[in-house]
Amino acid sequence: MTDTTTLPQSPWIAALPFSPRLGLVVLALAGLATGGVAAMAGSTDASRVIWSGATLPILLVLLVEIVTSLRKGSVGLDLVAALSMTAALLFGEALAANVVGLMYAGGQLLEQFAEGRAKRELTALLGRVPRTAMRKRDGTLEEVPIGELVPGDLILLRAGDTLPVDGKVVGTTAIVDESALTGEPLPVSRMADEAVLSGSINAGDAFEMTVTHPADESTYAHIVRLVEQAQQSKAPVVRVADRLAVWFLLVTVVIAGAAWWSSGDHLRALAVLVVATPCPLILALPVALISGISRAAGQGILIKNGGALEALTRVRTVIIDKTGTLTHGVAHVADIRTFDGWLGANELLRLVASLDQASNHVIAQALVAEARRRKLVLEPPLAVTEETGAGISGRVDGYEVTAGGSRYVAARSEGDPYALRAGLESGAAVVAAAVNGRLAGIIVLHDPLRDDAADVIEGFTRHGVQRIVLASGDRQEVVDALATRIRVTAAIGDLTPEAKLDVVRREAAHAPTMMVGDGVNDAPALAAATVGVAMGALGSAASSQTAGVVILVDRLDRALGALEIAARTRAIATQSVAGGLLLSLAGMLFAAFGFLPPVAGALFQEAIDIVVILNALRALR
Structure with missing residues (x-):
């Protein structure tokens, strides 16, 4: 009995x-x-x-x-x-x-x-919660409860230590084991200034990191609450x-x-x-x-409760977001086209990235990251002015630099940025740049489709999913271009969060629906679906809170894995x-x-x- x-x-x-x-x-x-x-x-x-x-x-x-x-x-x-x-x-x-x-x-x-x-996988997650951290202050180390850590604190991670909070690596390369969070067995390298996540284990030499989130707001604390x-x-x-x-x-x-x-x-x-x-x-x-x-947790998939697991077994319609879901959500420099060749590609990137250090726009951050990857020396920008969503201007290394949308740059310089756009792939983002009032060139960025996206979509169909709807806030032509590369039932673009929510409600009224998304704007849609799948507690807290399933590893195939499990x-x-x-x-x-x-x-x-x-x-x- x-x-x-x-x-x-x-x-x-x-x-x-x-x-x-x-x-x-x-x-x-x-x-x-x-x-x-x-x-x-x-x-x-x-x-x-x-x-x-x-x-x-x-x-x-x-x-x-x-x-x-x-x-x-x-x-x-x-x-x-x-x-x-x-x-x-x-x-x-x-x-x-x-x-x-x-x-x-x-x-x-x-x-x-x-x-x-x-419960072995879930218990393993809970059993690794660290209680203290080695904080470095005034040149000395002191062991303090993790609840006392605040953003900006410098802490030391010894070999084998579990990272108590989220932070950024300081001054070196760190080797961390993120398997408890993502299910990926191999340690990964994190460069200086790169983010590292609480719950990871220092698998290499000791390193220092600056705290970016308090303990109760860290990635691992959120995961523990879900567990x-x-x-x-x-x-x-x-x-x-x-x-x-x-x-x-x-x-x-x-x-x-x-x-x-x-x-x-x-x-x-x-x-x-x-x-x-x-x-x-x-x-x-x-x-x-x-x-x-527990099995799902071992693969980096947190199914919040038995109700969500049951709902997954009934899914017949999948609604999937584009940016950060079908794509990685991170823009990469795909091409640099200079005007008349009077400025080299790396020099153009260096000047624009130097200026973009003063902006927190995601594309600006992508350009700064690419310049650092190429080991370009960035200068601090001066006299910076920015029109949000349009462009930015300022002085870099003695040059007057303007960067942003083609219309913004064309209005402030000589030359036609649109002449350099011939043959660009639909959906690519373009940053035009002018130096000293003269068009210097364009930088082409692209957020590519995930390598496994087409296979995952096919897997949904094999698993009994009858409708697959691509729903995105991007322009309709961008969404249509993406839909030609994967097999979906419908592709809908130009969606506001409210419009995306309406799409989910309509689909859910006809069949059990799974919504897969990652951003803050996806949170209402994730909550309205029969079961919401958030791509990462590492991303938007709002989306991971409202979803019934949270995928911790940056892999789309885990959404299909959740259905199979x-x-x-x-x-x-x-x-x-x-x-x-x-x-x-x-x-x-x-x-x-x-x-x-x-x-x-x-x-x-x-x-x-x-x-x-x-x-x-x-x-x-």
């Missing part, structure tokens, strides 16, 4: 200074062995007393569990175990009572093992199983009563109660679901429930007709427990 309706045990039991489930198993085994010795010695009365004495504490613990469940409004199937032990004691079948007690205690111990195995939510959730299918459990209890009592009434043999009724096991309903489902969630988990859970219930009903009927005595019934029940739990744990693989 197993626990009532959820995996966690009662708080008063968990607080005991030893493992109560192991203690009950030891007690039952000791009673069984001692009573057996007494019976072989001819002391029948003594053996009955010993077997009864070993059963009563187990029965008492079980009754407390039942009362606790009833107070919470839950009718537990462990009532069957309590009835069978009580009936065995009243009928004088002390050996059967002791065996049932052993099977019940053994089932609980097996549950504890299964629960630990099912705790996943552990505590109760899936809709489990709540349905709770209701089915009540009917199973009634069927058990009816069969036991009918067996006693038709045969006049109370042992048949006892055997029916003994063999009736609730395990497929109250243990196999939660173990399978949490196993699936969910489908396999549900299939395994269904197998466990159906197979376990059929075996239980078959055993009850055999017992009702006198072919299965109480002790044999208890052993048969435990075999069913083991089979369904091991099958449920297959969701981990």
Whole structure:
């Protein structure tokens, strides 16, 4: 027999200074062995007393569990175990009572093992939360609680340390292991000034980093909150199983009563109660679901709760964002075209990137990053003026530099930036630049389609998805150009967040819908979908909070992986429930007709427990 309706045990039991489930198993085994010795010695009365004495504490613990469940409004199937032990004691079948007690205690111990195995990936995440950090201040190191760290603090990460907060590498290259966050097994290199994430492990030499977020706002703290939510959730299918459990209890009592009434043999009724096991309903489902969630976590996919996992199994429409989802969301310099060749490509990039140091626009940041990658020496800009979204002007190294959109630059210089755009791929972003009032050239940036995007879209179709809708805030011509490279049902561009939300609502009204996105503007759409999938807790906090699934690694194929894990988990859970219930009903009927005595019934029940739990744990693989 197993626990009532959820995996966690009662708080008063968990607080005991030893493992109560192991203690009950030891007690039952000791009673069984001692009573057996007494019976072989001819002391029948003594053996009955010993077997009864070993059963009563187990029965008492079980009754407390039942009362606790009833107070919470839950009718537990462990009532069957309590009835069978009580009936065995009243009928004088002390050996059967002791065996049932052993099977019940053994089932609980097996549950504890299964629960630990099912949660192993999630528990590994929670167990790595650092408590302190080595802060460097005034040239000295001090160990402080991570709650005291504030943005701007300098901390030292020793080899093997877990990064306590998000930050940026200082003055060197860091080697970090991000496997706990992303599922990627190989360490990665992070250059000076590059961001590193809390929860990563320093896999190289010691390095220093500056804190960018307090501990409670860090990536890892957010992930831990998601993990705790996943552990505590109760899936809709489990709540349905709770209701089915009540009917199973009634069927058990009816069969036991009918067996006693038709045969006049109370042992048949006892055997029916003994063999009736609730395990497929109250243990196999939660173990399978949490196993699936844990398996997903090991691949960098956080499924927040069982409800989200179930929703994934019903998806028939996928709505997918473009920037940061189908593409990487980071602009890269694809080409530099100079005007009349009077300025070299690297020199043009150096001047524009120097000026763009004064801007926080994403394209400006991309140009600065490219210049640093090329090891160009950037100068501080002077007298900078910026028109948000249009362009920027200022003085760099003695030159008057203007950079921005073609219209902005054309209005402030001699030359036609549009003449340099011939043959550009649709969707490319262009930064025009002028130096000393003369057109110098254009820098072409492109956010390329992810390498696996087409394969993932095909995978959605193979998985039973009937509609795939590309929804983006980019220009319609850009979206149409992208749609020619992947197979989608519809491609919709020029969407505001409100318009994207309307698209999701329309699709969700016709079929279960999965929305995949990454930005703040995707948060309403993610919340409106049947299940939202956010590309990264490493990205927008708003999107990862509203989504039911968060992909921690920057890989689109994990969205398809979430569907596959969910489908396999549900299939395994269904197998466990159906197979376990059929075996239980078959055993009850055999017992009702006198072919299965109480002790044999208890052993048969435990075999069913083991089979369904091991099958449920297959969701981990």
